[in-house]
Amino acid sequence: MAPSFDLIGLVVADLSKSLAFYRRLGLDIPASADTEPHVEVTLPGGPRLAWDTTETIRSFDPGWTPPSGSPRIGLAFRCDDPAEVDRVYTDLVGAGYEGHRQPWDAFWGQRYAIVHDPDGNSVELFAALPTT
Template sequence: MPTTSATVKIIDIVVSDLGAAIEFYRRLGLEFERDQYMPDDHAGCDLPNGLHLMLDTDEARSKITANWTPPTSSRAFLTFEYDTPAAVDATYAELVAAGVTGLQEPYDAPWGMRYATVADPSGNGVDLYATLA
């Protein structure tokens, strides 16, 4: 057990195309601001409760982490909660109609949620869900 404590403040998603990622996440209600010092490689978005979501390009990440290479598949999923199952269905349909890759069509999961999954433009998994009535 660590002797000091830390607080999670930032989630960083690595993307191959910053503009495409910003547009994709805008469709899900997030507004990113490009960094004034690295406008082509880094953007951030403040979330509730002091959490900050960042987008970094592959190139930016390789400057931060020595010997870093992009993964071949997603290992983390950003998850968005919706008020109703119908909103999950509608959002999934809108995203797929806009050319987003659907990974799992909406379905009623056995744990009591309407669930669907899409991929952001870099292949990162994004879940959409709502609690079933």
């Protein structure tokens, strides 16, 4: 039997800041999670998204160091329509999160935008463009 994909884990510097960002994107994360060293939510379809503080990671991997340079992972959130891409991007940037790429109509047929979460991970917003 082959392993089955189950979890995406994010290592975060400030858990409450990271959870606040993902709550703005609609993830149902209880407020009590802000004080935990490890948090998980089950996403639609079954996979889980987890957050661990740097201290938690170093508790079992003392040599762990944060990556540098550009993010190597991107999480993508599907929006209902192109207007929602614009609205969510504006909401996140207005709340102080880093807008990396303003919404644009991509050649592959989607409205697309990129923001960075508090730890610099790429979070992509997309929706199908109307067909003509």
